[in-house]
Amino acid sequence: MEAVYNVKEGELLNADSLKISEASVKVLDIKKASDIKLLKIGEKTTIADYFVICAGNSTTQIKTLADEVEYQLSNGGVEHVKLQGTDSDEWKVIDCLDVIIHIFSNEARNFYKLEKLWADAEEIDISGLLTE
Numbered sequence: 001m002e003a004v005y006n007v008k009e010g011e012l013l014n015a016d017s018l019k020i021s022e023a024s025v026k027v028l029d030i031k032k033a034s035d036i037k038l039l040k041i042g043e044k045t046t047i048a049d050y051f052v053i054c055a056g057n058s059t060t061q062i063k064t065l066a067d068e069v070e071y072q073l074s075n076g077g078v079e080h081v082k083l084q085g086t087d088s089d090e091w092k093v094i095d096c097l098d099v100i101i102h103i104f105s106n107e108a109r110n111f112y113k114l115e116k117l118w119a120d121a122e123e124i125d126i127s128g129l130l131t132e
Helices: 017-030 059-075 106-112
Strands: 034-040 050-056 082-084 091-095 099-105
Touching: 017 034, 017 050, 017 059, 017 099, 050 059, 050 106, 059 082, 059 091, 059 099, 099 106
Parallel strands: 050 099
Antiparallel strands: 034 050, 082 091, 091 099
């Protein structure tokens, strides 16, 4: 039976950016996103504290991943959750101010190479958050 991670209503109200990032990772994992990475970029830039990066296997899955993360974070009480990239089937971005979630197609992820661009950022171990 598939594990289900539902953010409880208000659970993330006033949560710090790491907890929001971790909740995002859990939702993405449950929805079968591939190659999820959590990068701590706050010491390198002022645009955010964390990037969550993952890939979906189809345009339908990319949309589903983005919609589910947006829904779960908003339901959890995270303010300022904004889905961007709605015109693109290849890359969706969810901006939560201090956390930016990038959901790519495999091709777009290989093309933009955010992990390479942010290679000097600390990669956070998420193995304890993943179901498999």
